[in-house]
Amino acid sequence: MMLRNLLKPGINIKRWILLGIVGVSILVFGIFELINKEYHSLPKIVLSALIIVLGALIIYVAIIQIIKFFIILVNTGSIDVAISSKKFEDLIYEKRVLIKGPKIVVIGGGTGLSTMLRGLKKYTNNITAIVTVADDGGGSGVLREDLGILPPGDIRNCILALADTEPLMDELLQYRFKDGRLKDQSFGNLFLAAMDGISNNFEEAVQKMSSVLAVTGRVIPVTLDNMTLKAKLKNGNIIDGESNIPKGVIDNKSPIDEVFIEPTDARALKEALVAINEADAVILGPGSLYTSIIPNILVKEIRNALYKTKSIRIYVSNIMTQPGESDNYTVNDHIKAINRHAKGKVVDYVLVNTGKISSELELRYRNDNSNMVIINEEEIKKQGIGIIRSDFVKIGKGHIRHDTEKLATILVETIMEKKLFNDKKKIGEYFYLSQRLKENKKNN
Template identity: 55%
Template structure:
């Protein structure tokens, strides 16, 4: 049974990358009141080319989230996901070009995203984390400073030094008013899943965002990645992921952390471990550490494997999120 408009709890999801768009596809089955606040710090691939050539914000993660929430014909989705294989447009997606055209027509990235969302009749809203042009930097534990989201994993792998912190170069960047309003009325605020330092964390770095999230009445949930990410979270366990979030925000920001406990088939796992990835699991003592920070650990079987790609099971994950809202409402 399909949901009617304005049905279900208000859920704000903050992040970027593949993980966020996968979650949104599941979440829209349980509520129509979704606001996705998406990073615009990426500077690689097709998005990076458009950012450099046209001086616009990178559309890639925005496009993926709009399509995840779209209510449109399969042919239209295939069209917007289509990537050119030859010529000057090689590697560029039609969806990115569509948003770029909207940006030119309306003279505003914010309006381009809104109008693209309207054309595709999406469930909820997709918002860029800011409309200011920002660059992401990382300071490594060896003191090295790296500029550019796409350069960070490569330099971490090259130097073997972990990321100490990430930051942006624009001190005058602010979140959109629509994003702030959505956070204020949210029933649940979700961080991730997605690349820890380059998809989730950049959203914290615009002015006032951490304070707005912290002061919101809604419970705050962090969804930990199923696997570590080479060049970004090598050797990280669950507590390392959580502590990185807290170090870039506030020690008492989170109410819940969700982690997968399902065992990954060996054949699939081997393909990831060859590339340097490892499962992120809750180790003995992790729950006690989280409890000492007043964070409740939620663990469950949460993976979905398709064509040997490990992803979150977005339906089961969405059920957990909706249950948090319901249990909070029952307790009040």
Template identity: 45%
Template sequence: MKVVAIGGGTGLSSLLRGIKHLVPHTITDLSAIVTVADNGGSSGRLREEMQIPAPGDIRNCIVALAEDEDILAKVFQYRFTEGNGLKGHSFGNLFLSVLTKITGDFLDAVEITSDILKIKGKIIPSTDEMVDIVAEFTDGAVIKGETQITEYGKQLKGKIKNIWMEPSNVKAPEEAVQKIMEADVIILGPGSLFTSIIPNLLVSDIKDAVLKSKAYKIYICNVMTQYGETDQFTASDHIKAIHSAVGKPFIDAAVVNTTVPPDELLRKYMKENAEPVTVDAGNISRMGITVFAEDLLETGDYVRHNPYKLTALIDKILKRIKKRNAA
């Protein structure tokens, strides 16, 4: 089956780290379409100083798809803790930035880096142009920039009412559109709703291809709400926000976690104004969306999806789709 995953941040890289093990037996062609709207941290600094698309999420996804996450993958994830001008940067971000300048093409830089790490799939930015996301909040404030949107949201003056991209006419790489149109399955998420998933769908070419594609479309809902973005959002609220961003419903299935984190972790997250996403399965089902609900929780210091539990469920869904298509 041909599978396209769309998103960004740690959520998408975590998914890819698991489902790459389904290649090539269950998944014959795996592609990831990744946002480049990040303007914080190392990515944000390189973006501004070198005038290139943000490399951070791309780097994380390349490393996640590396055939063997060996020493070379660790080198790409290495973050400098000292050095004037180097502190805070990751080696992989610098590598992608230098390659972009040498080749004159961000897409070529991504391709070469992917070849070096021998990845089990294809990484494609949703656009190779400089972009920013802009959000309008319910209090009337209009905030530009991924980091600024999240920080303003934490002030709890209003919730995100509308979101768009500037410039609005950016193009997606032709290969990204082609992969979406040829896909059997498209997976959205997990990841930050307004700053990792939706930004990809704000690129008109990506949005149009997703809506036109005959692929089975799956949304993987976050385990926890995100302070400043999705406070008090239920699972169906996440889906409604995605549908609102593209202007029409299109999701066929939703993957949701059923397990509540241990009390100690729960209290830790509650102090950070995050809480488990309420799985309102009835509301999702009433939207005509199939619900896949299982224990997907990672046990450790953080509350997140376990890549291997998630992969096992995705594997079951893919086999179910394949069986249905063959009938």
């Protein structure tokens, strides 16, 4: 009924939808021309920038006009947006619970981090994701090299994980071009690159994109400095660049001794430090040990904040080892690597997987030099670290992943037990979270 009302003759909204599509096309064309090195010259760069601005302006005008028409249709009764009293009450209750949720800071990068965020946002609005900017491969690497911006890939994934968007919009922003010079480039990366072009810095671009997509919480790059990750291998060789490290380890047949960043004095964002200081819990991972988690704590101000915070610090251990990065590592080896690079203890509790996988899937992973991470409880306890066990395994398209719902539930239960319940000021939050946990477990 709504679609019929919107498209019937005389409404004139179709022209603005068409204009918006034209604006998107112009914007993408402008970005494409800007990153095309073949014909780079000052006039070409200026022209491309003007095309990008024109495209953004057209999109803005189209959106404003569509909103105006929507308001007119609502006021004239052409579109029924009535909400049942029961649904309205549920909406208020949900917002009431989420606003009172714990303050959670997550630190890392990669798909593991965004997977966890999708679950956590069901329990709290107070989420801050501090994301690595060491990525130099794939579409992010191309944009980093051509436009001089920080890599947008991990940031984009976290924004989408926390966004309140329709499935179609999510699919659009994750879409990768299949042909031409934009092949394998994500539309979401281009969107963030365009935002960076009309912003004062990358942090502002992330904030603007988060605002457009109605993000729950905040997504913050760990630094605005052009950070490069390097690895020193046991044989003394240095591997330059995050994307080259796993392959470098395999080619050299020598494991990682340590990783480090350049510049060594990279500065953290003030908002990230404040968030860690005020958090009820700081969660490290899940994600690649040396290329997603550790790069963040190599920023000196971040690791200092982790020392000083009164929050509980939780590490989510990987389910499988990663070839060329954590070969044959146990859970304890992961923790020791984190604390060694942090130059002190920054983990209070570790979440470990007790779930099993089929022998067929285990064999397939073993053929790719990947094994289930062994827990070795006694060694972990010797470091004074609490162990939280659960079955987190979820199989998707033949790959082993953390189960989003189970992971979020066990994390929130841990925060309630270890932090909120022992803090008189947090008892109200404890009550609301208990209700939400009961509801989610019932629904699942």
